[in-house]
Amino acid sequence: MAGNRFNANQDHGVGVGLRIPHYDHIFREKPAVDWFEIISENYMVDGGRPLAMLDRIMEQYRVVQHGVSMYFGSAQAADLEHLRKLKRLVKRTGTPWLSDHLCWGSVDGTYSHDLLPLPYTWEAVEKTAARIREVQDFLEIPVAVENVSSYAAYTQSEMTEWEFLNEVVERADCGILLDVNNIYVSSVNHDFDPMEYVNAVPAERVAQMHIAGHSKYEKYILDTHDHPVIDPVWALYARAVDRCGPTPTLLEWDDRIPSFDEVWAEARKAERYLVAAQEVGAR
Amino acid sequence: MSGMSLETMQRRMLAAVMQPLTPEDTMRERNEAGERMADVAAEFVAPNDRLTAFERLEIYNRQYWFRLLGALGEDFPALRRVLGSRRFDALAVAYLKEHPSRSFTLRNLGRELVGWMRKHPEYLGRRKRLALDVARVEWACVEAFDNGELAPLTAEEIGDLHGGSRLGLQAHLQLLELDFPADDVVLELHQRERKGASEGGARPEMGEMKPEALDVERRRTWLAVHRADGSLYYRRITKEEYQTLTALGRGLGLGEALGAGFRRSRIGPAERPAALQEWFAHWAGLSWLTKPEIEERA
Amino acid sequence: MKKQLNALMLSAALAGLAVGTHVAQAQPVTQDSAKVTTAKGAGVRYAGYSMDKEKHACKGQNSCKGNGGCKSGDNGCAGKNSCKGKGGCATDGSKPPKAA
Known part of the structure; x- marks a missing residue:
């Protein structure tokens, strides 16, 4: 699988998120998973079982780090201690690239532990891009930013979400972790055409893709990662792969986690799209 | 929200998100300063045809508490x-x-x-x-x-x-x-x-x-x-x-x-x-x- | 007298240290190793509860304190009241959640 400079030209295919309930199965059965994505924060500890398990996984699999608390869009300076710990983990895992979310979540050192959406303003573009550059320089590996699911829009926004994403990644010169489920969730919550979003993404910057399931409520959709991927999301994924070419793809399943086999079977549905894209590329 | 800096907006929103819920797990009508939360939400959150600004902000308010109470309960x-x-x-x-x-x-x-x-x-x-x-x-x-x-x-x-x-x-x-x-x-x-x-x-x-x-x-x-x-x-x-x-x-x-x-x-x-x-x-x-x-x- | 006792105590502590260190080095640590077994004999008990937790995920949260979501009929999850105290509310407006 051809890579690009935002995923260190790696050839990662389909992976799944590494989750504790699956440890035993993975160690016992050694399933032929191409790679695992780990949530960085779960392993940014000083010792003990989390790191021991991670080391065991790394004996047999490639891992890629995905963070949830970098908050590129928080208006204040980055937490240096956080960055130092993250870099220590980066050195341990040898992750070829690292991703986190295009969102904010902390103010004055207080953390929400949520992925709060940014207002799509020029001020946010400038500040967020500057922070991404700072993090990328510090970590010395490619960084990809992920579009988040959102449930609120801001009165101050001056552009669409995809315009905002494009402006940020251009200024930061970083990659994109394109989450097609998040695009779908936000398109329902904010009444836009998700295909227009996918078509607007700079394909050459897409380092990785996420697929996942969500929960539907009467008035909005929530990105709960507790269901299989629905057909409209597969359609977005197909279009994204069509535009970007074969791209490292990961299934997220974080709640009501089923057996490993079920999760892996769901993830592998992505393979046919990747193979098709590869064949097109080979012609 | 016009004229409000990104930092001010984030400070204002986080304060709202972190405000304790009512006993029914809904967002409070007023914050501790006595402001109507509907007015606070309308300062920066846009409504849509299904949800008011208050209701949209409330989703994050609830998520904050569910997540943190869950995490503390696990420990x-x-x-x-x-x-x-x-x-x-x-x-x-x-x-x-x-x-x-x-x-x-x-x-x-x-x-x-x-x-x-x-x-x-x-x-x-x-x-x-x-x-x-x-x-x-x-x-x-x-x-x-x-x-x-x-x-x-x-x-x-x-x-x-x-x-x-x-x-x-x-x-x-x-x-x-x-x-x-x-x-x-x-x-x-x-x-x-x-x-x-x-x-x-x-x-x-x-x-x-x-x-x-x-x-x-x-x-x-x-x-x-x-x-x-x-x-x-x-x-x-x-x-x-x-x-x-x-x-x-x-x-x-x-x-x-x-x-x-x-x-x-x-x-x-x-x-x-x-x-x-x-x-x-x-x-x-x-x-x-x-x-x-x-x-x-x- | 006191000095003598202190010297004796120090010697005893150092002797114990040397013995324990020798035992630890001779027996690599594993779950069922002699090291832990020895310690168990000295009153060590397995804490017996998995501390494995994954608190960090990028999923949204709308469970009513873990009860599994709200019924869509209650004004989406903005309606909420029905959540509290009930296990397993519908999560997609139609089907009950899969048995966990």
């Missing part, structure tokens, strides 16, 4: 059972209001809880001291689980020791002096918790729960919570062991620490050398003794 499942879910939730909300997360990781969310509980006995129900002891044991487990592992003393380093030498304690070793045998209580309650956990993902059942009936008598207990091969262990220790280890941890020289260890001890002078030999052998066997941190830094 203190036995405390939740001792207090019952209603009292635990009230305690957790009051605690988090005073001590919101100051760390990028939820792992540290409960770090100030024991200290906060000491200052707020009104949240601890009738079994205040037991609740405090249980919380201390549970937090010790969090620390012991993923704290670092320092290299134990080598035979060569031991050969160089003298009465004035300082020793360090293993980073994951947690020492507790308790009013109750709270390790028994926590073990029992964790077992009940495990039985109630869903099969799917080791997620504890967080539904409503009455305080557990517990038959536990007050008895001074000294406990070490530590880790071996990635698993947590409790080891009951004597008062003298506790006093010696904590003295070493405070940075006292070896000779002084041995003296401090036998303060108000019933162990007669003649028996002390044998006891010490046995304790130090156990501690070294468990890698509890290390080089002191100060010397390592130097």
Whole structure:
């Protein structure tokens, strides 16, 4: 699988998120998973079982780090201690690239532990891009930013979400972790055409893709990662792969986690799209 | 929101998101300053044809509390059972209001809880001291689980020791002096918790729960919570062991620490050398003794 | 006399340290190793509860304190009241959640 400079030209295919309930199965059965994505924060500890398990996984699999608390869009300076710990983990895992979310979540050192959406303003573009550059320089590996699911829009926004994403990644010169489920969730919550979003993404910057399931409520959709991927999301994924070419793809399943086999079977549905894209590329 | 800087908006929004929910788990109509939350939300959140600005902000307000209460409940499942879910939730909300997360990781969310509980006995129900002891044991487990592992003393380093030498304690070793045998209580309650956990993902059942009936008598207990091969262990220790280890941890020289260890001890002078030999052998066997941190830094 | 006792105590402690360190080095740490077994004999008990937790995920949260979501009929999850105290509310407006 051809890579690009935002995923260190790696050839990662389909992976799944590494989750504790699956440890035993993975160690016992050694399933032929191409790679695992780990949530960085779960392993940014000083010792003990989390790191021991991670080391065991790394004996047999490639891992890629995905963070949830970098908050590129928080208006204040980055937490240096956080960055130092993250870099220590980066050195341990040898992750070829690292991703986190295009969102904010902390103010004055207080953390929400949520992925709060940014207002799509020029001020946010400038500040967020500057922070991404700072993090990328510090970590010395490619960084990809992920579009988040959102449930609120801001009165101050001056552009669409995809315009905002494009402006940020251009200024930061970083990659994109394109989450097609998040695009779908936000398109329902904010009444836009998700295909227009996918078509607007700079394909050459897409380092990785996420697929996942969500929960539907009467008035909005929530990105709960507790269901299989629905057909409209597969359609977005197909279009994204069509535009970007074969791209490292990961299934997220974080709640009501089923057996490993079920999760892996769901993830592998992505393979046919990747193979098709590869064949097109080979012609 | 026009004219509001990104930083001001984020400060305003986070304050709204962190505001405690109503007893029905909805966003409050007014914030603590008396402002209508509908007006606050409308300052920066746009409505759509299905949800008002208030309702959209409320989604994040609820997520914040569900996530943080869930995380705290996972770290203190036995405390939740001792207090019952209603009292635990009230305690957790009051605690988090005073001590919101100051760390990028939820792992540290409960770090100030024991200290906060000491200052707020009104949240601890009738079994205040037991609740405090249980919380201390549970937090010790969090620390012991993923704290670092320092290299134990080598035979060569031991050969160089003298009465004035300082020793360090293993980073994951947690020492507790308790009013109750709270390790028994926590073990029992964790077992009940495990039985109630869903099969799917080791997620504890967080539904409503009455305080557990517990038959536990007050008895001074000294406990070490530590880790071996990635698993947590409790080891009951004597008062003298506790006093010696904590003295070493405070940075006292070896000779002084041995003296401090036998303060108000019933162990007669003649028996002390044998006891010490046995304790130090156990501690070294468990890698509890290390080089002191100060010397390592130097 | 006191000095003598102190010297004896120090010697005993150092002797214990040497013995324990030797035992620890001779027996590598494993879950069922002699090291832990020895310690168990000295009153060590397995804490007996998995501390494995994954607190960090990028999923949204709308469970009513873990009870599994709200019924869509209650004004989406903005309606909420029905959540509290009930296990397993519908999560997608039609089907009950899969048994966990």
